[in-house]
Amino acid sequence: MLKKLLIANRGEIAVRVIRAARDLGIRTVAVHSDADAEALHVLIADETVNIGPPAAKKSYLNVEAILKAAADTGCDAVHPGYGFLAENAAFSDAVTAAGMVFVGPSGDAIRLMGDKVAARSAAAAAGVPVVPGSTGRVAGIEEARHILTETGFPVMIKAAAGGGGRGIRIAGNLAEFEQAFPQAEAEALAAFGDGGLYMEKVIGQARHIEVQVLGDGTDAVHCYERECSLQRRRQKVWEEAPSMALSDRVRAELCASAVRLAREVGYSGAGTVEYLYDDAADRFYFIEMNTRIQVEHPVTEMITGIDLVAEMLRIAGGEKLRLRQSDIAVRGHAIEVRLNAEDPVNNFAPFPGTVTGLRLPGGPGVRFDSMLYAGYQVPPFYDSLLAKLIVHAEDRDGAITRLTRALGELQIDGLKTTKPLFLALADDPGVRAGAVHTRWLEGWLDAHAGAVAAAAQL
Amino acid sequence: MTQILSPLPGTFYRASSPDKPPYKADGDSVAVGDVIGLIEVMKSFHEVKAEVAGANVRFAVDNEEPVMAGAVLADLD
Numbered sequence: 001m002l003k004k005l006l007i008a009n010r011g012e013i014a015v016r017v018i019r020a021a022r023d024l025g026i027r028t029v030a031v032h033s034d035a036d037a038e039a040l041h042v043l044i045a046d047e048t049v050n051i052g053p054p055a056a057k058k059s060y061l062n063v064e065a066i067l068k069a070a071a072d073t074g075c076d077a078v079h080p081g082y083g084f085l086a087e088n089a090a091f092s093d094a095v096t097a098a099g100m101v102f103v104g105p106s107g108d109a110i111r112l113m114g115d116k117v118a119a120r121s122a123a124a125a126a127g128v129p130v131v132p133g134s135t136g137r138v139a140g141i142e143e144a145r146h147i148l149t150e151t152g153f154p155v156m157i158k159a160a161a162g163g164g165g166r167g168i169r170i171a172g173n174l175a176e177f178e179q180a181f182p183q184a185e186a187e188a189l190a191a192f193g194d195g196g197l198y199m200e201k202v203i204g205q206a207r208h209i210e211v212q213v214l215g216d217g218t219d220a221v222h223c224y225e226r227e228c229s230l231q232r233r234r235q236k237v238w239e240e241a242p243s244m245a246l247s248d249r250v251r252a253e254l255c256a257s258a259v260r261l262a263r264e265v266g267y268s269g270a271g272t273v274e275y276l277y278d279d280a281a282d283r284f285y286f287i288e289m290n291t292r293i294q295v296e297h298p299v300t301e302m303i304t305g306i307d308l309v310a311e312m313l314r315i316a317g318g319e320k321l322r323l324r325q326s327d328i329a330v331r332g333h334a335i336e337v338r339l340n341a342e343d344p345v346n347n348f349a350p351f352p353g354t355v356t357g358l359r360l361p362g363g364p365g366v367r368f369d370s371m372l373y374a375g376y377q378v379p380p381f382y383d384s385l386l387a388k389l390i391v392h393a394e395d396r397d398g399a400i401t402r403l404t405r406a407l408g409e410l411q412i413d414g415l416k417t418t419k420p421l422f423l424a425l426a427d428d429p430g431v432r433a434g435a436v437h438t439r440w441l442e443g444w445l446d447a448h449a450g451a452v453a454a455a456a457q458l
Numbered sequence: 459m460t461q462i463l464s465p466l467p468g469t470f471y472r473a474s475s476p477d478k479p480p481y482k483a484d485g486d487s488v489a490v491g492d493v494i495g496l497i498e499v500m501k502s503f504h505e506v507k508a509e510v511a512g513a514n515v516r517f518a519v520d521n522e523e524p525v526m527a528g529a530v531l532a533d534l535d
């Protein structure tokens with residue numbers, strides 16, 4: 001078992017990791033920037049180290065300062081959380097080279113899954129369905145034309161070295177394609193120094209469904225799926241487990257495919273295999289694997305009773321998987337909503353400031369993961385996630401009702417937050433029916449500004 | 459002497475990206491509505507537009523430095 005853990009992160013996930021470590025009797029070291037001296041993760045850790053100025057690249061992304069803090073405090077492990085350095089292969093390698101354990105997969109596994117083309121090839125090799133398209137980099141326009149016979153239109157042309165929605169073009173017909181392909185090649189070369197492209201069928205209307213896996217480097221299990229179809233600007237805002245759309249047969253196939261991929265790559269730690277699910281065709285397609293704990297992991301914890309962060313720490317400490325697949329079962333339904341410091345009535349403008357008062361929700365089936373406390377000053381330098389409200393009930397209807405109840409109890413004074421959005425969504429017949437897809441929320445927001453504004457007045 | 463104040467708290471940038479020249483070089487003139495920098499607030503970027511005009515701009519905050527709302531970003535003659 002690990003003895004002393006440095007948490008290379010901030011905010012609610014740093015708090016979450018400290019809690020799991022404490023529960024296992026592992027000592028904790030929090031690192032923080034000048035702007036986070038009063039942050040909750042700093043207040044509750046056993047030891048703290050200031051690693052630099054507010055800008056993330058001078059503190060939370062400063063590998064040298066973080067490794068020095070870990071060495072100076074005698075840590076034997078580093079947990080990266082999510083974001084920042086969590087999927088930085090060089091950081092994983094550097095932690096290992098410094099003689100400590102990186103709580104996550106090897107640098108090689110991160111590199112493999114971080115390269116979209118290599119990840120897709122690994123998925124195909126493991127028998128995981130992938131979106132019809134090129135099997136790797138497209139050699140040139142001749143091969144590209146041949147691939148069109150499989151994808152049809154519309155087709156997406158992506159830069160192999162791109163990311164976060166950059167370097168993507170969509171062609172609706174052959175004429176557009178003939179024009180877009182050479183342009184995309186030139187752009188990718190200019191933007192990323194790598195003109196490599198790949199092609200993918202555009203799935204019109206799909207749900208985002210992802211499978212939680214745990215691996216110990218040899219064996220792997222799944223902890224069922226989450227559905228995260230409610231997104232704004234490709235950011236998840238509301239997540240559930242299990243998905244409301246899958247039949248038992250498709251669920252079993254989906255989860256088994258994720259385990260095959262984890263085993264294929266010898267995955268170690270907690271990971272998430274992400275898919276698009278096309279309702280109309282009843283087909284799922286691999287998108288990518290995230291090699292970290294995810295923001296929405298608590299919904300899986302609520303329905304399975306597994307502490308995923310604690311399992312990560314046990315695996316990092318050298319233990320084999322404690323759970324067999326037959327030990328893992330789903331009970332009830334869970335929903336998480338992300339309370340961001342944003343004003344949903346004003347185009348989600350960021351709203352840093354001081355929490356002048358705080359009233360927390362509680363009672364049966366309610367969990368609140370956050371770094372908030374009364375008097376806390378939310379700094380403007382980092383992302384806007386303040387808290388995650390997670391509810392669990394016997395079924396999805398019960399969970400939505402409980403969400404409304406818990407949101408009513410919650411009061412965060414001094415800031416604008418996305419709470420009114422979730423009050424309005426929980427009251428929406430479309431959400432109740434679960435008839436959603438990844439572009440549903442943006443359309444809903446255009447049509448329901450009034451409902452959100454009314455909820456903000458409550 | 460007039461001043462340009464930061465409308466928001468966050469991180470101040472003098473250029474639209476690291477490989478671009480700054481919006482305004484020291485000593486430039488500034489007209490009302492000119493963009494003089496960006497403020498990054500919670501990972502979103504907001505242009506800072508001058509609400510006053512003046513000559514010989516002198517920045518009081520370095521590139522990529524944290525600022526509070528209302529902080530002086532630049533002085534003008």
